[in-house]
Amino acid sequence: MKTLFELKQSMATIGQQLQKIENELADKAMDTTATLDDVKALQTTKSDLKMRFDVIKEQHDQMEAEQKAKFENNQGLKDITDPKQKIEKAKADLIRAAIRQQPVSADVRQALGDNTNPATGGEKFLPKTVSTDIITEPLVKNPLREVSTVTNITNLEIPKLNYTLDDDDFIADTETAKELKADGDVVTFTRHKFKVFAGLSETVLNGSDANLVGHTDNALRSGLAAKEKKVTFATTPKVGEEHMSFYSTQNGIAKVSGENMYKAIKKAIADLHEDYRENAKIVMRYQDYSEIIETLANGNATLYSAQPEQILGKPVIFCDSATKPIVGDFSYSHYNYDLNVLYDRDKDVKTGIEQFVLTAWIDHRIKLKSAFRIAEVTTP
Incomplete structure (x- = not known):
């Protein structure tokens, strides 16, 4: 098998010959005395x-890519000076x-900011x-990530209101005042366990660090986004997860009805x-928005070319999981x-695909139900 150096030499030699022929061909084409057979x-x-x-x-490009990947995989963390490249290598x-059930070296843990002593378990x-x-980087696939708060804190407790005064008369909204009196002014977050599986083929596992880390991170983030949407918009939440859903009767978010979706949303905003x-902002299905436009356009x-905010009066976030439009802060x-x-x-024995498994604990809290309304169409 040819070496990478020999392939480079062959490319250079043939490249020179090709350039020479191209020049000769151009000369022949312009030479009116040359025959067509010569051309x-x-x-x-x-x-x-x-x-x-x-x-x-x-062949050259394939061999060069393989050697580069092999070099990157064999390169020690101490030999890497670029901080981003070092973290990527440590993640890989x-x-x-x-996956190989091997211990993680101290260099890898140090590069990733983990000072945990393995002896403690x-x-x-x-x-x-x-x-x-993975957790705090914004996710396009859960559109609420762009407008909701996301934290990564154990045993989190926060006040429902961002500020208070020395008396409670400053709360002008009577619904908010009643809610704080009934439920208290502190939100306490709990832990709800779930798992995300990132499938890794042998090719990806043995490929470059960039491809391995990118593939795994994207799979895990997509899994987190799917879980977030599932608990946030569940119409029949799991036991113990009722408080996470906007549609749960436990949260009791007020419903505002209208004779059609457009009027229901407008009334919800006004309410x-x-x-x-x-x-x-308004979180709703694109399907529902399209029906509104079709009705209004007549x-x-x-x-059809207007921005959703121009039509409904508030910014719109499209999410197919929002079976009924949610309006609020x-x-x-x-x-x-x-x-x-x-x-x-873990390993999928049916396909042979290795699984990098992430176990996380999530909680979603609607800090003030008074800040939201659910729009629905009046049943005739």
Whole structure:
């Protein structure tokens, strides 16, 4: 088998020959005394050299990529000076160690900001850098991530209101005042366990660090997003998770009805107290919005090009899980993850795919139900 150096030499040699033929072909084409057979002969030679060059280049690029990946995988953390590259390499080493059931080196843990002593049994806790990147980085696939609060704190307790005065007369919204009196002014977060599985093929596992880390992180983040949406919009929540859903009867968010979806949403916005209405947004299905536009447009194409905020009066966030539009100030929607995120491995015996498993604890709290309304159409 040719070495990478020999392939580079062959590419250079054939490349020079190809360039020479191309120049000769251009000269022949402009020479009116040259025959068409001469031009065709040079074209054939050019095509032959080009095909040979492409075959050698493909082998060269493949071998170069393999050697680069091998070098990256074999490179020690101490040899890497770029902080981002060092973290990526450490993440890849952690994932491979978990799948192969090998101990994680102290260098890897140090690079990922984990000072846990393995002797205490904490070796399965996901290091700080990895868990923070996965949990707190914004996720496009859960649109509420852009407007809700996300934290990563153990035993979190927070006040329902961001500020208070020396008397409670400053609360102008009577619903909020009643809610605080009934439920207290502190929100206490609890822990609800779930697992996310990132499937890793042998090719990905043995590939470059960048591909391995990118694939695993994306899979885990997608899993977290799916769980967040599932508990937030559940119409029949699991036992113990009722408080997480906007649609749960336990939260008792007020419903506002209208003869059609457009009027229901408009009435829901108006029904909010001004403290919440100013920062209100609408979370709804695109299907419902399309029906509103179709009804309002009545053959007029102008509305189809208008922004949703121009139509409904507030910014719109589309989410297919929102079976009924939710209107409100989503800063009062809060996701919290417990700090002690675990990692482990599993294997799908049917497919042979290795699984990097993340175990996390989530809680979603609607800090003030008074800040939200659910819009629904009146049943005739």
